[in-house]
Amino acid sequence: MRTLKRTSVPVLVFALLTTASSLALAQSPSQSDAQKAFDQMKTLSGKWQGKLTTTPVGAMGAKQGMPITITLRTTSSGNAILHEVTSGGMKDDPITMLYLDGDRLMLTHYCDAGNRPRMVAKPSPDGRTIEFDFLDLAGPTADGHMDRAVFTFIDATHHTEDWTYILPNNTPVIAHFSLQRTN
DSSP states (O other): HHHHHHHHHHHHHHHHHHHHHHHHHHSOOOOHHHHHHHHHHTTEEEEEEEEEEEEEETGGOTTTTTEEEEEEEEGGGGGGEEEEEOOOTTOOOOEEEEEEETEEEEEEEEEESSOOEEEEEEETSSSSEEEEEEEESSSSOOEEEEEEEEEEEEEEEEEEEEEEETTOOOOSEEEEEEEEEEE
């Protein structure tokens, strides 16, 4: 009987530890879709150059093929992404902040129109596209507001962005940026 106890105790301890480890792994939450999308957006950190096209053509005075530079920078100890658009043909350099809010990936656009629309991300199942849809807005809407942004990942050195702006008469204008990484 004594021999049985000596053999059984280590086996029992091993079985309990294995079961506890398995349960801990099974119960630990997997990375949320928002976190995965945020991590994917972080891969865009760097400087990008490309051309702007609009639909309808020439909307809001934009010149088709206007050169554009977009800089994305991970900041705040990895808790936010700063997105800045610059071009000689624009009156200002609008910025956008991307960040996690609980289980949502959020975008706040600080617009030339003086308002701040917030949008919520919806990643595509294949991971190639992250769509941000309008949630709410702070500030005036007399000049319209940004309503949607879509980031499409092509490869490590190419991506596109499609930003939808709603004019005061509810007409959408889509600004399309076809971008290539420069650093």
